[in-house]
Amino acid sequence: MDTKDIVDSLSSNELKILPHLEEKDIVNICKKSNLDKTSVLRALEYLKDKGLIDLVYEKTKIVDLGTNGILHQKNGLPERRLLNLINEKRIINFQEAQKQSKLSDEEFKISIGTLKRKNIVDIKNQNLVLSNSGGFGASKKTDEELFLDSLPINLDSIPKEQINVFRDLQRRKDIVKIKEETEVKIKIKDLGKKILNLKIDHESLIEQVTPEMIQNEKLWKGKKFRKYNIQAPLPEISGGKRHFVNQAIDYAKKIWVEMGFQEMRGDIINSSFWVFDSLFTAQDHPVREMQDTFFISKKSELPDKKLVDSVKMAHEQGISGSKGWRYQWDSEEAKKTVLRTHTTCISAKKLYELSKLPIQQRKGKFFSLDKNFRNETVDWKHGFEFYQSEGIVVDENVNLRHLLGYLREFYKRMGFEKIRFLPTYYPYTEPSVQIRAWHPERKIWFELGGAGIFRPEIAVPLLGKNIPILAWGQGFDRIIMDYYQIKDLRELYKNDLEQLRKTKFWMKS
Amino acid sequence: MANIKLNKKQFEKEIGKLDEKMQEKISLFGTPIGAITDEEVELEVFPNRPDLLSYYGFKRAFLAYLGKKTGLKKYKVNSPKKDYTVRIDSSVKDVRPFTACAIVSGLKLTSEGIKDMIDLQERLHATIGRKRKKMAIGIYPLEEIKLPITYMAFEPDKIKFMPLGAEKEMSGLEILEKHPVGKEYAPLLSGKSKFPIFIDSQKNILSMPPVINSALTGRVTEKTTSVFVECSGFDFESLKKCLNIIVTSLAEMGGEIYQMELEYDKSKKQITPDLSTTKEKISLENTNKLIGIKIDERSLKNLLEKMGYEYSKGFVEVPAWRTDILHEVDLIEDVAVAYGYDNLIPEIPEVATNGEEQRSEVIKRKIAEILVGTNMLETSNYHLTNQKTQFILMGFKEKSQPDCIKIESSKTDYNILRTDLSHYALKVLSENLDKEYPQRLFEIGKVFTSKSKSEEEHLAISISPGNFTELKQTLDYLFKMLNLNIEVKEPDKVPLHFIKGRVGEIILKVKDERNKEKSKPIGFVGEIHPEILKNWKIRMPVALLEINLEEIFEEVQ
Missing domain, CATH: 3.30.930.10 (Bira Bifunctional Protein; Domain 2)
Structure with missing residues (x-):
């Protein structure tokens, strides 16, 4: 930019401070330009960006009034208050003096010490009186008072003779304080000097476009709009926003809805019956120990007897051609209340709900995306709450390849192009599948979750019909972490407002 | 879930080179690889396959899967010799009612062999044994034991023997109170008026299950050539399966399996181990329908043989060490594994349904x-x-x-x-x-x-x-x-x-x-x-x- 362009770009505030740049103290610039300090500092920054000046920031220590100091400036120092009292009474005993001066023990002691040391007051038979020279001292300001009057002052520029006064005051409670301040020194550069020498007619430059101006073209015709520095750095703003985890969840839900799935929801608090027994998890399975699962002392009620008996039979001796787990099933164990460890219990309840329909109508595609709980400590890769993306497809004619089809499509839309399926084991599915996705940056196959076809020991008691039920329940937190490049699981629930404000939007659609 | 560690040299000598292709096959077999170092391969074994919890069990199944030794593996089982008997006293009924036992002879144990054996025992304890609650396993040098053996329950303070890891004789109660292993498993016996023991014909106590063996008669060494193996617990069927897993592993190490006679009472005698297969039905139609493939009966037979089964005319012979076959679907999954999950083409059925949020x-x-x-x-x-x-x-x-x-x-x-x-x-x-x-x-x-x-x-x-x-x-x-x-x-x-x-x-x-x-x-x-x-x-x-x-x-x- 040439000089002219620069002049055109100067804002009214910049123009206002321009004539006062040679002032040493910002406070003076404020006074002369009639601007507050923030505006002056900002205008200085802009002038610096435009190459007119250099700014040097120096940290300085400033001595100023402390909390008590401010109070004393109003009411007088304790020794002044005591001196005034003595001056008025001429003679007064100790107790009376403290009572009437309303000084604390400590203040009273210090005040007497100070007045005696200055030879203003004498003690005679437990009474306080003015000393011979006191009459003179009583009316004059003390060194302390003079020093306090001079505040604030730069620590380095305290006059030699006042150093001791300052030290004494510093020992007393909160009368003075030292604060650090940053002082700005302005150095005018050549370009600045050149512009200072120009005659600038800032009346002719238009700042804001005003409603009057639009009505009345005389207000702008023939004048120039001040040129903005459109590259000047600005303070950041932020807007209202969904939590980033919920943005991801909304997206995943949308995928399932688009694929023709109906949403299912259910309670977090459930009986072990729904979380474990109905899903053919033997009662001595380790997941049913307190070590792994959150229990609540209150027992739950079991659903209707026909279903309970059928589940009991599936466990004890098998059902529909199965051998079962061969042990004595205990209804008390099934009544234990837990926080669901997987949303699969919602699928179990949905199947039971379908069993009330006529047999041909017992089909459909359902999903849920919700929270689950496990008794776990919290660190960067563990937590006691986690999301699961759950789904079932209930249909006479579905098979294992269809299961893989739905999963591959879901993960493709979640951004995982390359995935593969491996055999695995769950008590409730057979065949069972583990899904792994290729991570192109980390160059590893990482585990996304499990799936399978519900065992007949589940389908028959719950649905009343032995047909294939494709089922999956996959951890969702890792997908969220991967998308937002979060390394520590705890960050998902940290609610750091700065992080929430700065986290990018979920941009998949 | 349990992890097993395999010796890499042994694996490469007896199974094949551990290149990328082989690693892929291990994953597709359903035993994901945890870690590989120069000496070891770590595999994850899911809880439905305790028969894979030793190198020998894994090798048996995996060689079949690779097509190198397909079909049902057969082991010679010898009838009981004289005094190969365990008498089960009725006193154990209220504590730990069942045991299944065997003798394996002709072993040439190295220190690695002993370690493999103990590792298998511990993994079985941790998984299907539910930390010894459901079942516990003991293995003893036969040379130190005078047959026949009695399994009985006895008052805790009258049980006296020197447990492994101790230097003097302790009573049953003292073991639970003072011995580190005893303390760990004390909850499994606490509150019982009698504790179970195995005792030989000369009244030497072999062990106090499910807690600990005797230091004198319960430690297998490199000199041991024959062992007595017992599993004790609450469900006879699963004890027999567990015993089968152990004795076939020992047979893979070169041992000869001998049966024992179990006298539950005079009229009821059982012989273990029993390695006879069970027959399960499988339908080609159900298999094709559930997996979504079209194979013929010949392929079905081939695929089942790759998973260590025999197949004939709609029936599968299931080996005696498989604990996880409850239903036809369990066999169908094995067919899918043998077919290869990587060979299954994902597909979305073309049925229109309406999606909806709550x-x-x-x-x-x-x-x-x-x-x-x-x-x-x-x-x-x-x-x-x-x-x-x-x-x-x-x-x-x-x-x-x-x-x-x-x-x-x-x-x-x-x-x-x-x-x-x-x-x-x-x-x-x-x-x-x-x-x-x-x-x-x-x-x-x-x-x-x-x-x-x-x-x-x-x-x-x-x-x-x-x-x-x-x-x-x-x-x-x-x-x-x-x-x-x-x-x-x-x-x-x-x-x-x-x-x-x-x-x-x-x-x-x-x-x-x-x-x-x-x-x-x-x-x-x-x-x-x-x-x-x-x-x-x-x-x-x-x-x-x-x-x-x-x-x-x-x-x-």
Whole structure:
């Protein structure tokens, strides 16, 4: 930019401070330009960006009034208050003096010490009186008072003779304080000097476009709009926003809805019956120990007897051609209340709900995306709450390849192009599948979750019909972490407002 | 889940080179690789396959899968020799009623061989043994034992022997109280008037299951050539399977299997181990239908043989060490594994169905959208919390805290279910004192009460610095957008965290079936009391509201 362009770009505030740049103290610039300090500092920054000046920031220590100091400036120092009292009474005993001066023990002691040391007051038979020279001292300001009057002052520029006064005051409670301040020194550069020498007619430059101006073209015709520095750095703003985890969840839900799935929801608090027994998890399975699962002392009620008996039979001796787990099933164990460890219990309840329909109508595609709980400590890769993306497809004619089809499509839309399926084991599915996705940056196959076809020991008691039920329940937190490049699981629930404000939007659609 | 570690040299010599192709095959067999070093390969074994918990068990199954030694593996089982007998006394009925036993001879044990054997034993304990609760295994040098053996229960203080790891004789009780292994497993025997023991014909105690063996008769060394193996527990069928897994592994190490006679009583004798197969039905049609493939019977036979079975005319012969075949679907999965999950082509069936979100979820999202439009940030907190943050910091006295749902034995200090979102709103504000103001926040989520309908969706909004007027405006705007009528009235009872006189109860106006107007209280809006703000160390004024959304789900049209 040439000089002219620069002049055109100067804002009214910049123009206002321009004539006062040679002032040493910002406070003076404020006074002369009639601007507050923030505006002056900002205008200085802009002038610096435009190459007119250099700014040097120096940290300085400033001595100023402390909390008590401010109070004393109003009411007088304790020794002044005591001196005034003595001056008025001429003679007064100790107790009376403290009572009437309303000084604390400590203040009273210090005040007497100070007045005696200055030879203003004498003690005679437990009474306080003015000393011979006191009459003179009583009316004059003390060194302390003079020093306090001079505040604030730069620590380095305290006059030699006042150093001791300052030290004494510093020992007393909160009368003075030292604060650090940053002082700005302005150095005018050549370009600045050149512009200072120009005659600038800032009346002719238009700042804001005003409603009057639009009505009345005389207000702008023939004048120039001040040129903005459109590259000047600005303070950041932020807007209202969904939590980033919920943005991801909304997206995943949308995928399932688009694929023709109906949403299912259910309670977090459930009986072990729904979380474990109905899903053919033997009662001595380790997941049913307190070590792994959150229990609540209150027992739950079991659903209707026909279903309970059928589940009991599936466990004890098998059902529909199965051998079962061969042990004595205990209804008390099934009544234990837990926080669901997987949303699969919602699928179990949905199947039971379908069993009330006529047999041909017992089909459909359902999903849920919700929270689950496990008794776990919290660190960067563990937590006691986690999301699961759950789904079932209930249909006479579905098979294992269809299961893989739905999963591959879901993960493709979640951004995982390359995935593969491996055999695995769950008590409730057979065949069972583990899904792994290729991570192109980390160059590893990482585990996304499990799936399978519900065992007949589940389908028959719950649905009343032995047909294939494709089922999956996959951890969702890792997908969220991967998308937002979060390394520590705890960050998902940290609610750091700065992080929430700065986290990018979920941009998949 | 258990991991097994295989010697890499041995693997490469006896199975094949561990190149990438081989590693891929191991994964597709259903035993994911944990780690590979120069010496070892670590594999994950799922709990349905305890027969894979030793190198020898894995090798047997994997060589078949690779097509190198397909079909059912046969082992010679010798009939009991003289005195190969275990008498089971009726006294064990109430403690640990069953045992299955065998003898394996002709072993040439190296120190690695002994380690493999003990590792298998421990992995079986940890998995199907449910930490010895369901079953426990003992292996003893036969040279130190005088057959026949008796399995009986005895008074704990009269049981006396020197357990492994001790230097002197201890009683049954002393073992549970003082011996480190005894202490660990004491809960499995505590409260029993008699403890089970294996004892030989010269009254030497071999062990006190499920806790510990004798140091004299219960330690296998490199000199041992024959071993006595027992599994004790509560379900005879699973004990037999467990025994089969151990003796076939020992046979793979070069041993000869001998049966033993188990005298449960005079009339009831059992012979173990029994390695005869079981026959299970499999239908080609069911297999093709469930997996979604089209194979013929010949391929079915081939695939089953790759998984270590025999197949003939609709029936599968299942080896005696497989514990996981409960139903035809278990066999069908093995067919799918042999077919190769990587050979299955994913497909989406072409059936049109209508997808739909739950109404409540749609409304929750709409509410969030409205609030985001007023420049609010959504937060997300745990459902779990603790009494200090939920109650004490919200102004309740230690002794007058309301009811809530408590969690048993939580591993963290989050040990109750939250009863509101408000305390979390203040928690978030208190943890963000150094972040830019104003802070305008909302959260939607479940809260819990010990009432019958224990889970309710709530909404909380907090503004800091904020006052009643500002928040009430937001509230009014929200309900106007939802097209619902509300009224804010003087509350009868003010929640502790608000300033009296600056809090209102929010009433939803609804019409019943007869078009009569009804009032339903759904929450409170107000300014937080400075004392509560001080509890949280919050230095800015806060206006907060919380409402129950359940009624709103009902009313929004």
